[in-house]
Amino acid sequence: MITIFLQAAASPEGSMMPTMIMMGLMFVGFYFLMIRPQMKKAKQEKSFQETLKVGSRVVTTSGMHGRIAQIQEDGVVIETLSGKLKFEKAAISREFTQQRFPDSAPDDKK
Incomplete structure (x- = not known):
């Protein structure tokens, strides 16, 4: 790549090809x-938003924690x-x- 720059600098009448x-x-x-x-991140966020379901615990971008109570066309009601x-x-x-909150299973200690 450096040779391309050197060739372009050496010849004042040089072509535009190295620059292009x-x-x-x-x-x-x-x-x-x-x-x-x-683009990949935006696609993942869109698919995540489409797969939201009632009862899921979520965190908003502002840090609010809650459980989805309803899903509407224009938004989500969080309890x-x-x-x-x-x-x-x-x-x-x-x-x-x-x-974060797996179901707590009883310990089987003897």
């Missing part, structure tokens, strides 16, 4: 390092200790059901 190749490589790099991961609150589906950050 570098621009193309930069675009490909930006695509794989920035654009593609963001918290202080009452029921309505949030947009996009405000649901993650599910908190089985990962």
